[in-house]
Amino acid sequence: MSELKDRIEEVKASQNWNDTQMANAAGVNRSAVAQxxxxxxxxxxxxxxxxxxxxxxxxxxxxxxxxxxxxGPKMAKERIASEFWPFASIDDRKVRALDPARERMQLEAAILLAAAQLGLDVKKQDGE
Incomplete structure (x- = not known):
């Protein structure tokens, strides 16, 4: 097991992020990343x-x-590789890179439409 500081530096380097960019992605302030x-x-x-x-x-x-x-595994893809994902042709890196304000909503709408065409109920229930 590596030290947190080493893992943080690896993640930052892989994304070409500075502390501020990592803090924004994580939803914390910059001082947390420094710590x-x-x-x-x-x-x-x-x-x-x-x-x-x-x-x-x-x-x-x-x-x-x-x-x-x-x-555990370093990459999330390794962790969930065996789980069912019905959209094999969709690049998960592109999904993660979507602009949450626009493209993500379009993707969710497309998934809901495809699910409806297949007769699947994938909508969240109230309170979930």
Missing amino acids: WAGKGSKIIRTIGDVEVALNLERATGYSALWIAKGT
Whole structure:
């Protein structure tokens, strides 16, 4: 298991990100990223907020668990490779890169339309 600071530097380097860009992707402030990287007076050894780790997974493809704790497969794709994904022709990297304000909504609409044509109910229920 590697140190959090090493994992953070690897993820940042893979995306050509600075601390601010990583903070924006993770949904935290820049000082949190500095602490993860061992640059502040307070050194953090794990990312305890699951949502923060998942934000980084969605933005980079690195596994949230690997980023946060240094365990499990490094890449999220390796973790979910055996799970059913009915859209094999869709590049998951392109999906992650979508502009959440526009293209993501178009993709969700297309998925809902395709599911409806197949008779699948994939809409969320109220309260989910």
